[in-house]
Structures are given as C-alpha cells and as structure tokens.
Amino acid sequence: MDHEEKISQLADLFSLMGDPSRLRIILTCLHEPISVSDIASELGLSQSLVSHHLRLLRAARMVRADRRGKQVFYIAADEHVRCVIEDMAEHINEPAELEVG
Amino acid sequence: MDHEEKISQLADLFSLMGDPSRLRIILTCLHEPISVSDIASELGLSQSLVSHHLRLLRAARMVRADRRGKQVFYIAADEHVRCVIEDMAEHINEPAELEVG
DNA sequence: TAAACATATGAACACATATTTAATTGTTTA
DNA sequence: TAAACAATTAAATATGTGTTCATATGTTTA
Numbered sequence: 001m002d003h004e005e006k007i008s009q010l011a012d013l014f015s016l017m018g019d020p021s022r023l024r025i026i027l028t029c030l031h032e033p034i035s036v037s038d039i040a041s042e043l044g045l046s047q048s049l050v051s052h053h054l055r056l057l058r059a060a061r062m063v064r065a066d067r068r069g070k071q072v073f074y075i076a077a078d079e080h081v082r083c084v085i086e087d088m089a090e091h092i093n094e095p096a097e098l099e100v101g
Numbered sequence: 102m103d104h105e106e107k108i109s110q111l112a113d114l115f116s117l118m119g120d121p122s123r124l125r126i127i128l129t130c131l132h133e134p135i136s137v138s139d140i141a142s143e144l145g146l147s148q149s150l151v152s153h154h155l156r157l158l159r160a161a162r163m164v165r166a167d168r169r170g171k172q173v174f175y176i177a178a179d180e181h182v183r184c185v186i187e188d189m190a191e192h193i194n195e196p197a198e199l200e201v202g
Numbered sequence: 203t204a205a206a207c208a209t210a211t212g213a214a215c216a217c218a219t220a221t222t223t224a225a226t227t228g229t230t231t232a
Numbered sequence: 233t234a235a236a237c238a239a240t241t242a243a244a245t246a247t248g249t250g251t252t253c254a255t256a257t258g259t260t261t262a
Binding site for chain 2: 006007008009010011012013014015016017018019020023024027061062077078080081083084085087088089090091092094
C-alpha cells in the first residue's frame with residue numbers, strides 16, 4: 001500500500017466518523033456488543049438507517065458483527081477506534097488559544 | 102457543553118479530516134509552519150481551494166495561522182491532532198480479522 | 203411449512219459540500 | 233501612490249451522501 005492510498009483510506013475512516021448518526025452508532029457499541037434494534041431504539045433512529053450505517057462501518061472494519069439467533073450484535077473493532085475518539089475529545093476540551101491573523 | 106453538543110463537535114472535527122484534500126493539508130502542516138502557496142504547490146491544489154479549506158480548519162481550531170509579511174503560515178494546532186492521525190494509521194496497518202456473519 | 207421476528211438491501215430524493223472561476227482584501231516594495 | 237505579490241472571499245456548479253420507504257433475505261418457532 002503506497003502513501004497516497006494510505007491517506008485515502010485514512011480520509012475514508014475519518015469521513016465515516018464524521019457523520020453524527022454514525023458516530024453515535026460507534027459510541028453505542030464502543031465497549032460492549034449491542035444488537036441493531038437496540039442501537040436503533042436507543043438512538044431514536046430507524047432500523048434501516050442503522051443497518052445502512054453499520055454496513056459501511058463493517059466494510060471499513062471499524063465494527064464487527066456477531067450473529068446470535070435472529071439478532072446481530074455489533075461492537076467496535078479495536079482499541080484504536082477508542083483512542084481516536086478519546087484524543088479528539090481532549091482536543092475539544094482544550095481551551096481556545098490566541099491566534100495571530 | 103452537554104453530551105449531544107460534544108458528539109456534534111466531534112463529528113464536525115472528524116468530518117473535516119474526512120476530506121482527502123483537507124487531510125493532506127493537515128498532514129502538510131503537521132510538524133512545521135508552511136505558507137498557503139507552498140501547501141498549494143506541494144499538493145497540486147489551487148491556492149483558492151487551499152485557502153477555503155484552511156478557513157474551515159482554522160475555525161475548528163485544528164490549525165493556527167501566523168502572518169509573516171505577505172505570507173500566512175499555518176501549523177497544526179496541538180498534539181491531539183497528531184495523535185488522532187497516528188492512531189488511525191495504526192488501525193489501517195492492522196491485519197484484517199475474521200468476522201462472523 | 204407458514205408465520206413472526208430481525209436484519210439487510212435497493213431505489214429515490216433532498217440536502218450538503220468540494221471545487222472552480224472571478225473579484226477583493228491585505229501587505230510589501232519600487 | 234502605484235504595482236506586484238499573497239491570501240481571502242463570493243457566487244455558481246457538480247457531485248456525493250444521509251435518509252426514507254418499500255422490499256427482500258435470513259432465522260426461529262408454532
């Protein structure tokens with residue numbers, strides 16, 4: 001994988017996390033597996049929409065699927081996803097700094 | 102700042118990094134200040150486009166501006182931006198894992 | 203097998219946004 | 233002050249995409 005391709009993949013991942021609904025979905029399954037319908041009801045989103053988003057997240061290997069009977073449980077794929085979100089949250093919490101310009 | 106607002110801000114930041122041109126711009130000024138025109142020529146983007154993107158990045162406090170004479174130099178705002186990118190890069194480098202589904 | 207439940211998929215639409223072109227603002231220097 | 237250079241801004245367009253609605257696929261149980 002060359003450099004440009006890596007940047008492109010990075011952008012894709014960030015783009016996925018850039019949608020509020022999708023970010024909420026990621027946060028909902030960040031620490032424990034949760035079913036599609038539970039995600040939907042918890043976030044007040046339609047089942048269809050959640051499923052659409054999960055498909056994209058799964059394709060990017062940001063979440064993993066685990067079928068248990070009729071239901072499918074999803075959970076965040078690895079530690080990095082958690083770290084990224086935590087780092088970004090810290091950025092938000094930082095006080096604004098003075099700018100020149 | 103309440104929880105929903107924080108999620109919204111997080112999504113905005115990720116969304117900004119989700120555009121390939123903008124991500125490249127961030128990477129270009131990640132470790133040292135660089136002028137708008139130098140960013141543009143290095144990335145093969147128009148000055149106008151780079152300026153547009155920098156305005157958004159500056160508004161989100163992801164980069165800082167520093168005018169020196171005619172030129173304006175930009176640099177990534179803080180460590181968190183660097184950490185986030187590094188974490189995400191590690192995610193990409195991880196080998197694919199088996200899925201159930 | 204049929205019915206009920208859970209999830210996934212397809213098509214269509216509405217909206218957001220990345221990019222271009224052109225004009226403007228700001229800074230230096232001749 | 234005028235000209236040259238650097239960056240910003242505005243308007244317009246073209247493309248992408250989040251969401252909805254309807255339908256299909258897959259799984260369990262009666």
